[in-house]
Amino acid sequence: MVDPLMLLAFIPAGLALNLTPGSDMVFCLGQGLRSGPRAAVAASAGISLGAFIHAGLAGLGLGALVATVPAAFEIIRWGGVAYLLWLAVQTLRHSGQAEDVPVSNATMAFRGGLIVNLSNPKVILLVLAFVPQFVDPHAGSVLGQFLIFGAMMSFGGFIINSAVGVFAGGMGRRFARGSRVLDWICASVFGALALRLAILERA
Template sequence: MVDPILLLAFVPAGLALNLTPGADMMFCLGQGVRSGPRAALAASAGISLGAFVHTALAGLGLGAVVATLPWAFEVIRWVGVAYLLWLAVQTLRNTARADVPETTPRRAFRAGLFVNLTNPKVILFVLAFVPQFVDPTAGPVLGQFLIFGAMLALGGFVINGAVGVFAGGIGQQLARGSRVLDWISASVFAALAVRLAVLERT
């Protein structure tokens, strides 16, 4: 279904993009620092699922529709900003409560998924990057999008998860539940919210 030569070209290109520090990597880092390696891996899995969903929607043509509708782009963007700010505030509120447990892997997974799905920049990235490797003569376009999306998701899971696990190990060695770590995590979430708020559509 996918030309092997295109596949071989896609793998290093996709890994290079996965290795580029961005919002997803920083989010996993924040989750790792705050709640440890398991939460970081769960957040990475949620982000990867979100990336796969974006790719599937692009293959169906829905991503292009959203990208061309300014109001849809803005709605998605500001929902994401609000959610990231909410995470930052909740993290800071928890610093005053000693009985607040760490984020569970399930909650970290949901958070990672939601953060990725509400980042309209991912839609634009998928639409700009993946079609370069799609060959309409090689078979169903949607199937090719899904294959490439799965590869991006897998690479992202491994790389973002590794960053989060590393950060989680350091965070747990420093001090589990430390207020300093909560402030670091909250700062990461707030910075991502600001980044999303000021992004340009092009």
């Protein structure tokens, strides 16, 4: 279905894309600092699922529709801004509370990573600009090719973002659990991501 040579060309290009610092990587870093390596890996898994969904939507043509409809683009974008601001506020609300991180934090981190990725319309534009360069309409199902390339991007992103989050989790252990300094750092990370998403341009 996918030309092996095209696949070999996609691997380094996709890896370079995954290594570029962005909202997903910073979100995993914040999760690692706040809740530890397990939450960071869960957040990375949620982000990877979101990236795979974006690729599937692009293959179906829905991504192009969202990218060209201003209202849809804005609704997705401001939904993401609201969610990130909510995370920042929640972090500060519980600031200074010394408590064990509940098991459900991994589930919450996964859900958060998925929401952050899906609510970033810039990802839609990125997928639409990047993946079609490697898709050959004469090589079989276009949707199938999008899904294959999307899976590769998602897997690479999962490894890299998880590594960043685990590293951040190790740094977070140096702070006392419930440290207000750590809470303010994490809230600032989520707030900065919200600001970045709020001021991004479509092009």
